[in-house]
Amino acid sequence: MTDATSAPASPPSRRARVRAPELIGKGGWLNTGEMSYTLADLRGRIVILDFWTFCCINCLHVLDELRELEEKHRDTVVIIGVHSPKFVHEAEHQSVVDAVERYGVHHPVLDDPELATWKQYAVRAWPTLVVIDPEGYVVAQHAGEGHAHAIAKLVEELETEHAAKGTLRRGDGPYVPPEPVATGLRFPGKALVLPSGHFLVSDSTRHQLVELEADGETVVRRIGSGVRGFGPDSFSEPQGLALLPDGKVIVADTVNHALRTYDPVSGAIETVAGTGRQWWQGSPTEGPALEVDLSSPWDVAWWADRVWIAMAGVHQLWTYDPATGTVGVAAGTTNEGLVDGPAAEAWFAQPSGLAAAGDRLWIADSETSALRYVERAGAGDGEGDGEGDVEDGFVIRTAVGAGLFDFGHRDGAAEQALLQHPLGVTALPDGSVAVSDTYNHALRRYDPASGEVTTLATDLREPSDAVLVGEDIVVVESARHRLTRLRLPDEAVRVEAVAHRTQREATEVAPGALTLDVVFTAPTGQKLDTRYGPSTRLLVSATPPELLAEGSGAGTDLHRELVLADGVTEGVLHVSAMAASCDDDPANEYPACHVHQQDWGVPVRVGDTGTSRLALVLAGLGA
Numbered sequence: 001m002t003d004a005t006s007a008p009a010s011p012p013s014r015r016a017r018v019r020a021p022e023l024i025g026k027g028g029w030l031n032t033g034e035m036s037y038t039l040a041d042l043r044g045r046i047v048i049l050d051f052w053t054f055c056c057i058n059c060l061h062v063l064d065e066l067r068e069l070e071e072k073h074r075d076t077v078v079i080i081g082v083h084s085p086k087f088v089h090e091a092e093h094q095s096v097v098d099a100v101e102r103y104g105v106h107h108p109v110l111d112d113p114e115l116a117t118w119k120q121y122a123v124r125a126w127p128t129l130v131v132i133d134p135e136g137y138v139v140a141q142h143a144g145e146g147h148a149h150a151i152a153k154l155v156e157e158l159e160t161e162h163a164a165k166g167t168l169r170r171g172d173g174p175y176v177p178p179e180p181v182a183t184g185l186r187f188p189g190k191a192l193v194l195p196s197g198h199f200l201v202s203d204s205t206r207h208q209l210v211e212l213e214a215d216g217e218t219v220v221r222r223i224g225s226g227v228r229g230f231g232p233d234s235f236s237e238p239q240g241l242a243l244l245p246d247g248k249v250i251v252a253d254t255v256n257h258a259l260r261t262y263d264p265v266s267g268a269i270e271t272v273a274g275t276g277r278q279w280w281q282g283s284p285t286e287g288p289a290l291e292v293d294l295s296s297p298w299d300v301a302w303w304a305d306r307v308w309i310a311m312a313g314v315h316q317l318w319t320y321d322p323a324t325g326t327v328g329v330a331a332g333t334t335n336e337g338l339v340d341g342p343a344a345e346a347w348f349a350q351p352s353g354l355a356a357a358g359d360r361l362w363i364a365d366s367e368t369s370a371l372r373y374v375e376r377a378g379a380g381d382g383e384g385d386g387e388g389d390v391e392d393g394f395v396i397r398t399a400v401g402a403g404l405f406d407f408g409h410r411d412g413a414a415e416q417a418l419l420q421h422p423l424g425v426t427a428l429p430d431g432s433v434a435v436s437d438t439y440n441h442a443l444r445r446y447d448p449a450s451g452e453v454t455t456l457a458t459d460l461r462e463p464s465d466a467v468l469v470g471e472d473i474v475v476v477e478s479a480r481h482r483l484t485r486l487r488l489p490d491e492a493v494r495v496e497a498v499a500h501r502t503q504r505e506a507t508e509v510a511p512g513a514l515t516l517d518v519v520f521t522a523p524t525g526q527k528l529d530t531r532y533g534p535s536t537r538l539l540v541s542a543t544p545p546e547l548l549a550e551g552s553g554a555g556t557d558l559h560r561e562l563v564l565a566d567g568v569t570e571g572v573l574h575v576s577a578m579a580a581s582c583d584d585d586p587a588n589e590y591p592a593c594h595v596h597q598q599d600w601g602v603p604v605r606v607g608d609t610g611t612s613r614l615a616l617v618l619a620g621l622g623a
Contacts (some may be wrong), residue, residue, distance in 0.1 A: 008274050009541040018138040020047075020130075021120035023080070025315070027093045027111025030100050033176035037080075037108065039136055044169025046158050047153065048079045051123045053086050054099035055298055055367065055421055055439075057312050057350050058145050058599075061278065063103055064255060065148035069155065070107060075170045076159055076432065084118040086126065087407065087421055088500050089439035093388060094548075098462070098479050102205050103237075104189040104228070124616070125600055131155075134162045134169065142619045144598025146280070150523030150619065159525065183481040184219055185210060188301060189239040190424070190465040191476050191483065192249065194264055199467075199483065200249060201476070202238040209238065209251065210263060216483040217475060221268070222297060225264060230276045233269060240299030240354070242307065244322065250307055254299040259289075259297060259309070259320055273320050273327050280595040281537065281578045286328030289320055294327070303352035303361045305307040308374075310351040310363065315330045317343075317363070317374065331374060331396055335539060335576060336599050338368040338403045340378065346396035349404060353436065355463065359429035363398075364422040370401020371425065371446055373436055399446055400435075400453055402478040402602060403543060405572070408499035409440045417453035418499055419444065424465035426473065428488070434473060436463040442495070443475060443486070455495045457486055506603040508610035511564055516540065516579040518558040520596070520618040526581040539576040547571035547604075558618075564606060573602040577618050 020039055029036050039047070044288035050066065052059035070079050081100075083487035085091040089613050090099075100109050112118060121130055121138075124395045129147060131140035131154060139156055185207040194200050198220060199212040209223040219542040228236045230253075239251035244261070250272070258274030273289035274297075283293050295313030302308075307320040308330065316332030332351075339347035339434035351372075353364030361374040377395045422444075423438030432447040434456060443457040443466065462479035475484045518538060522528055528535045534556035542548040551562030558577060576599045583591035598618055 005079075005165060009319050013094045020132045020138045020448055021109055023049075023082070024089065024116040025082070025110040025112035025121065026116070027083070027096060027113050029111040029607070030097060030111060031105065031572060032108045032174050033180065035174065035176075038056070039176055041131070042056075042078055042132075042174075043136055044134045044167060044230050045173070046073070046077045046134060046155055046162075048077060049117075049121070049130040049132065050079060050081045050131070051084050051118060051121070051126065051128040052081055053084055053090055053126050054096070054103065055087055055090060055350075056126045060255075061145050061296070061313065062127045062129070062148075063105060064541075065145065067106075069148060069152050070223060072152075073155055073159075076168060077155055078173045079107040080105060080189055082117050083109055083111050084115050084123070084126070084328050087439050089420060089441075095462075098187070100251055102478075104205070106177070107173075125598060131158075132439050134167045141617065142596075143600075143617060144596060146594060146596040147523075147619060149592075149594045150526070150596075155526055184217065185479065185481045185483075187478050188464070189237075189478065189481075191467050191474065192241045192243055193467050193469060194243075195247065196251075198240055198262070199474070200240055200262075200264070201483070202251070204237045204239060204254075207235045207237060209235070209241075209249075211264070212325065212483070216485060223267070228255070230258070235260070239298065240301075240310065242300040242302050244302060244307070246322075250300050250302075250320075252300050252309065254296050254298055256313075257292070257294045257296065257313070259300065259307070272322070272325075281334070281597060282580070282595070289325050289327045292327050294318070298350075298352040299354045299364075301356045301361060303354075303356035308354055308356075308361055310354050312350040312366075313353050315348045315350060317348070320615070325515060331394060332432055335541070336367065336404070337541075337543070337574060338365070338372075338401060340372075340396050340398055340449055343394040343396055348372075348396075353422065353424040355425045355427045355430070357433070362425045362427060362433050364425045365401065366402055366421050366423055366438075368401050369421055371399045371408035371419065371422065371433065372401065373397055373399060379519045399433075399448070406499070408497070409437070409438075409442065409495055410497040410499055411444075411453050411455055411495060412497075414446060414453055417446075418497075420500070423461065424476070426468065428467045428468070434466055436461050436475065438464055438478075443473070451556070456489055458495060460484065504603040506570065507614065509564065509604045509614065510608065510610040510612045511566070513612060514551075514562040514564055514577065515613040516560040516562055516611070517615045518560060518575070518618050519615055520577070520579045522579075522581040522584075523594075523619070524595070525584055527584040528579065528581055535580040537576075537578040539574075541574045543572045543574065544568065547573070550562050562596060564604075568606070570603075570605045573600075573604055573614075575600045575602060575616060577616070 189202040189204040211220040236255035240520040274294040279293040279295040299310040300313040309318040337347040349367030352366040410418040420439035426434040464478040465476040578597040582593040
């Protein structure tokens with residue numbers, strides 16, 4: 001999930017002396033023992049600023065990418081997370097405190113709810129990494145994922161250079177871990193009811209599954225070592241759970257990029273899909289399940305005779321077939337957004353919740369704040385206009401949701417109702433759907449028969465899932481670290497409507513021709529590898545689609561000539577770029593290669609005084 005407005009026309013060399021702006025954040029500092037820091041306090045250390053927001057799956061990937069570097073260079077490198085919110089909920093200080101613990105952030109974090117430091121550094125995308133040398137100068141900036149290798153090499157160069165100059169200071173950093181809190185669950189993710197009547201809960205922050213008695217409180221057993229890992233008894237931030245026909249439970253082992261099974265009878269844990277590595281563009285998208293990389297599977301559901309996977313990390317739905325032991329893409333293009341139609345052409349944005357209900361599979365599509373569903377093409381639900389239907393296969397439709405930038409808490413007719421980053425969805429007995437409306441701290445309901453959205457309950461705390469138990473619904477209150485049992489109400493709660501739109505400064509562009517350049521410089525010691533064809537990819541689209549008269553679509557050149565249509569005065573350009581660089585060593589027949597990728601949403605406003613060139617930096621300065 002990303003955002004952008006503009007970027008420098010070209011990246012200066014790493015040796016350019018650009019003084020780093022000061023670190024400012026109204027929310028204050030976390031993980032520092034209540035101490036505040038300035039860049040002067042950090043002089044002598046290599047500082048890496050990680051501009052992130054906790055709703056963003058790409059940002060969570062970068063947190064994991066940095067863990068090894070953070071440990072290896074702990075005495076010379078200080079990583080500082082600069083939390084820069086997209087959603088209203090993410091600007092709440094306590095929500096940032098929760099997220100830092102939830103995702104195991106083991107470095108200082110500056111809470112910047114007003115984007116003050118973000119603006120000072122001219123950041124345009126989540127995530128962005130900025131490297132500052134021991135003398136306080138910016139030496140590198142990278143947008144997107146896949147830059148850990150380049151930054152690690154740069155850190156080694158800076159260590160050598162500044163040790164020789166006498167400007168490198170080694171020692172302990174400012175990180176102070178918070179005091180642990182004793183609770184039975186800690187940021188639980190998903191839940192299901194076992195045949196025994198007990199609950200099984202993914203205790204995500206503790207890297208375990210927990211079986212609870214029917215009261216939802218008493219711990220029967222903990223499954224997994226509780227230590228982050230990919231061993232035979234280890235998980236890493238597990239999320240989704242689904243009961244299989246053979247009685248086993250399939251687990252979305254999210255940060256391990258894998259599916260595991262757990263046998264409630266024998267206690268056995270088995271890996272059934274994924275390699276433990278994150279999927280990147282160009283990797284296989286189908287094949288033997290244990291040989292294909294996955295990317296942050298967030299939820300799972302048994303539907304249409306196989307396991308469906310909400311593959312949040314690549315904005316797709318995949319399936320796993322236990323009968324054949326294979327996985328493959330079922331829907332989505334990896335482009336981030338809200339586009340309905342045939343499964344292969346649909347766009348998603350971090351699908352995070354699934355629920356099977358007869359001939360539909362419901363989806364909580366979190367970054368578009370949408371409730372969507374899959375059904376067989378030609379099912380004739382009477383709700384769509386028939387456009388995009390195909391004779392066989394599956395079709396994706398949206399019930400509630402407007403896109404990446406519109407969210408809020410508004411009930412009423414589905415076409416104008418609003419959610420805010422929902423993570424869970426539950427099929428109800430009457431054919432309606434309960435939505436765990438996570439950032440609204442509410443449980444919502446959509447009724448396909450009436451087309452209405454109502455609110456079932458409020459004053460929950462980041463609900464991420466819910467399961468039915470008789471006439472009750474049991475909600476996973478993730479940020480209250482508990483399961484909460486509610487009686488399904490006969491009447492909905494009335495909530496005053498609140499609507500929001502992500503506020504981003506629009507780039508003023510001139511009408512007509514617009515040149516788009518994505519700036520990429522291969523990291524030191526690497527080059528673009530063209531031995532087997534182009535190693536770059538560029539995809540451009542727009543919201544509304546009518547904004548672009550020419551230039552949309554995919555290509556391999558990072559330069560594109562666009563033409564803005566007459567009569568459309570504003571919109572968003574969606575730009576997705578990828579570049580693969582390999583070690584530049586002619587003697588090495590099999591050089592190591594690295595993928596750098598980023599998606600931008602660029603708000604534009606057409607005006608006579610606007611620019612005719614838009615440059616976006618994928619990797620610049622010290623790349």
